[in-house]
Amino acid sequence: MPELPEVETTRAGISPGLVGQQIHKVIVREHRFRWPIPVDLPLQLAQQRILAVSRRSKYLLLKVTQGTVLIHLGMSGSLRLLASTQPPAKHDHVDVVMENGAVLRFNDPRRFGCVLYTTDPIDSHPLIQHLGPEPLSDAFTADYLASRCLRRQLPIKNFIMDAKVVVGVGNIYANEALFLSGIHPNRTPDSLSNDEVVTLTDNIRTILAQAIKRGGTTLRDFSNADGKPGYFAQELLVYGKKGKPCTACKTVLVEVRLQNRSSVFCPHCQPACAD
DNA sequence: AACGGCACCTGGTCGC
DNA sequence: TGCGACCAGGTGCCGT
Numbered sequence: 001m002p003e004l005p006e007v008e009t010t011r012a013g014i015s016p017g018l019v020g021q022q023i024h025k026v027i028v029r030e031h032r033f034r035w036p037i038p039v040d041l042p043l044q045l046a047q048q049r050i051l052a053v054s055r056r057s058k059y060l061l062l063k064v065t066q067g068t069v070l071i072h073l074g075m076s077g078s079l080r081l082l083a084s085t086q087p088p089a090k091h092d093h094v095d096v097v098m099e100n101g102a103v104l105r106f107n108d109p110r111r112f113g114c115v116l117y118t119t120d121p122i123d124s125h126p127l128i129q130h131l132g133p134e135p136l137s138d139a140f141t142a143d144y145l146a147s148r149c150l151r152r153q154l155p156i157k158n159f160i161m162d163a164k165v166v167v168g169v170g171n172i173y174a175n176e177a178l179f180l181s182g183i184h185p186n187r188t189p190d191s192l193s194n195d196e197v198v199t200l201t202d203n204i205r206t207i208l209a210q211a212i213k214r215g216g217t218t219l220r221d222f223s224n225a226d227g228k229p230g231y232f233a234q235e236l237l238v239y240g241k242k243g244k245p246c247t248a249c250k251t252v253l254v255e256v257r258l259q260n261r262s263s264v265f266c267p268h269c270q271p272a273c274a275d
Numbered sequence: 276a277a278c279g280g281c282a283c284c285t286g287g288t289c290g291c
Numbered sequence: 292t293g294c295g296a297c298c299a300g301g302t303g304c305c306g307t
Binding site (some may be wrong): 003058072073074078110239261273 | 298
């Protein structure tokens with residue numbers, strides 16, 4: 001489900017209701033995740049105050065008095081902020097209950113996400129420390145991307161989805177950014193011209209910023225902190241549009257599979273070779 | 276070092 | 292209506 005815009009939409013939604021609140025208790029109904037939810041999480045978090053809600057890559061970070069809670073939504077996770085407790089639905093795995101009665105509720109059918117806690121500096125956490133720059137930060141420049149492209153020979157689509165290169169670019173936005181840039185998903189990073197790297201850098205930034213503005217992309221089940229969908233899906237140009245005409249040239253869009261993920265592109269606007 | 280493939284899960288959809 | 296196959300927005304880890 002969630003790529004960077006969806007996570008950022010969630011962050012913005014839950015932050016106002018959480019910052020400054022004291023945690024009353026934490027209820028864990030299901031521990032079995034990719035990394036199991038620590039058994040002592042409720043004990044660790046009780047009575048701590050939430051100081052800030054931030055995001056690094058697709059991780060939501062709840063800064064609390066003595067440490068940081070890391071939440072990842074995986075493929076199917078969502079967070080909702082309830083004004084007061086309600087009976088849990090299926091896959092409502094974790095509740096963080098505030099002293100004021102509000103409940104941060106984590107739902108994740110596929111359990112690819114995680115909820116972890118650390119008292120160490122967050123930048124040195126194993127899941128965080130090797131991440132590349134934020135795409136919307138000043139560190140993500142064309143010069144930076146060009147330097148990372150040198151001698152790299154994997155498909156460019158796989159490359160821009162690599163979180164060690166740049167974080168936050170998932171399958172949807174990788175497809176969209178490459179289309180906007182006129183770059184075939186199977187091209188290699190070391191084959192890109194300087195102009196192409198500049199264009200790609202710009203388009204990655206632009207597509208993510210626009211999607212955030214629209215509240216993210218809802219394909220099936222993404223919902224924000226209020227349980228409402230995002231509206232970027234109607235602006236997608238190639239993702240999920242195999243067999244439909246290209247919005248620029250009317251050529252039928254084609255799908256290939258890269259890294260076992262569907263990749264849709266326009267054979268005319270995104271030629272296999274730069275020429 | 277770099278790359279491809281797989282695994283972790285549930286649920287929705289499609290074809291028979 | 293039921294069943295199996297296949298697909299899905301992520302990403303760490305393994306073998307080559």
